[in-house]
Amino acid sequence: MNIKNRDFDIFEALPENAFSKYSDMVYRLAFVRTKSKADADDILQEVFLRYIKVYKKMQSEEHIKAMLLRITVNCSNSFNTSWYVKKTEPLNDNIAEYDESSDGYVLNEVLKLPLKYRTVIHLHYYCGYSVEEIAKLNNLKPQTVKTHLFRAREILKNTIKADDL
């Protein structure tokens, strides 16, 4: 993560611009973490409202991205511990049934993983972060992330017959 970049223009960090560029990325992480589109909608808004407070300090493109992902993890953490989530049951209507060959099946299997495992899988395979970067982003030790990744892969290997995990 190269945070400092002298050629970086603060214009890129404006919340509106960041939104148009990264809203999908934030939304997808929020969806993977909450398993619900409606909740992801809420988190999307909350993330950018929090981002408004810090956007002036941004130093590079990579910095914005990492900051947004960090806020998303934080937001969905506080969301997952809220009364609303604890006391209600999700409808699970976002999850359709797919056969094994389709791509949707992979997503379904990832969503079935426990929260911390699917976060790590998402950050590693979708956002392309390394173990150290994920550790920094999640406030964890690199070894912990490694363990999570290992266990998640073990589960996924059994469910999706993927050999390149």
Add this chain to the structure above:
Amino acid sequence: MFEKRYKNSLENISADKYIKSKVLSKIESETEKQNKPIKPIYKTAIAFALCFVLIFTSVATISGINLIKNNFKKSEVNTELKKQTNSYDDVYGALKKFKKSDLINGIFPRKESDMELYAIEDYAADDGAANAGGTNKGNNTSASATDTTANDDYTNTNNQVSGVEESDIVKTDGKYIYTLSARNKEFRIVDAKSLKLLSNDFLLNDIIGLTNEMYLYDNYVVFLSNGQFGSRMTKAVVLDISNREKPKRVYDLEQSGIYVSSRLIGNKLYLITNYNLDVFNIAKNDTSTYIPTVNCENFAGQVKSDTINICPNPNSAEYTVVCGYNITNGKLTDTKSLLGNSQNVYCSTKNIITAGYNWEEEKTTVVRYAISDGKIDLKANGSIDGDLLNQFSIDENDGYFRFVTTVDKQVKSYNDFGVGKEIVSVTTNRSNSLVILDKNLEKVGEVKDLAPDERVYSVRFMGDYAYFVTFRQTDPLFCVELKDPKNPKVLSALKIPGFSNFLFPFGEGKLLGIGMDADEITGRARNVKISMFDISNPADVKEASKFVTKYYYSDATNSHKASLVDVKRNLIGFSAENGNSGEYVIFKYENGSFKNVFSVNLESIDNAYSVRGICIGNNLYIITEDFISAYDLDGFKLINKLYF
């Protein structure tokens, strides 16, 4: 490989355009606020305001915690129905239990002006004078005895129980056709022979906007309406139509609550409403805040306390209000209120069964009222597992009451990776069952665990047999023998693609199903379909024939009243639409197969809804909101057409 597939699968996951634009505008306004410097004068003011907010929220959270605790306290379960309350105080006491715990119900603000208690006549003993009706002539209950020129051979509303009239938007007595158009806010009377518009009435402007349906009895027409927007009274307005050219509004009957269902037996109207209470604003001294009101010719004000009953474990702060009226003189014959709501109503000539689902317990509360000539007696209550589909899920035969239910049981599975337990998935175990209760609504016999993971799509009870369809990907039609109520037996289960929404008996040994055709693999519904089942041998039910139409939607799959099923004339008719046009189609069932004998374009796709077809003599009438057209049944030639 995994990486690529995972990225592809997330491709479709993104926020709605609408939500994105909403969030974006919010971000823009917030950024602007952020960049605006705060004037120093306001800073102290904000500090003070913050102090207040802090104190206020801390108080609120403490009381909030109490609220939550109360919500999860298990309410006491009494098994006995509390028969009749002695005073309004009993009702108040029962409602007080709701006050803090019931957060969902009662949030609707109460706008109604307080009703004053007028002098109450002794309405219960008043009925003797007007006992004219009650003679049922099979299917044609509304046939007028005074009119000798009327053609007796006509089709009526597709009622569930013969002799018990159900409301509809089109009625006929063989001579005149009465139609109600909610869209155009009109009530029309048309001479069937000449298709002449006799009257086009706007008298009901104050109620007709939300009018659902109507009844016809002799020289009276009854409209049912939820009343004005925001009002929580259901109204029934009686018109005297002895002069067909000048209908006269004679009685206004009104009762608290939202319309659930109604039936007409003879000249007695039974009206059932759900009265939702604003539990936060109940005052002990102000009985109008928690007692239902009824207004009619001989009664005005709140119902008496001895007519109110309290369900042992009410599912919400709602009353089921059941009233009987004599529509020929506009008088109340009886009223009963029960704390606890109801969604499905079945009515035979002797009993009314109301059923309300309790989400918490996954059970249906069933209440039986005995009715005779306007008198309503609360006889028994009970509860069965699962939820009912519609009024056809309930049946009465020989003193036994039969129910077909879909039972959902939630099962949570936990996974304890690492620290703490995490709910991995919540699965619903679903199955279907048929339950038989006796007259005290106690269980006599049942068949359980039919068709796991499917739900009931249609039910029809026919004497000793029950037929019902469940569906997920294919459509099993079950036939259950009920000859011995203690020991019901599943005789056969026929699996075919698609499902039927309604089942109608169609002559000897035949059962007609109207529903949708579905993809065998995905279970997705495609086109409107009609099937004929051969039930002559209950142990071996067969699909004798089926016809998949080119239409995507039909009202007939939504309401049993929308289809014309005439066994005598061998006609099956309904309106349907295929995306850009609406048509009315007529089928005949001949030599073991369906024949599409007639279909006519309804001019506009809007006309594909609320269409009724009726037969009078040898004519077929198609009634839409905009026109009536008459056809000859031999050859289906257009005879006449009337635009409103």
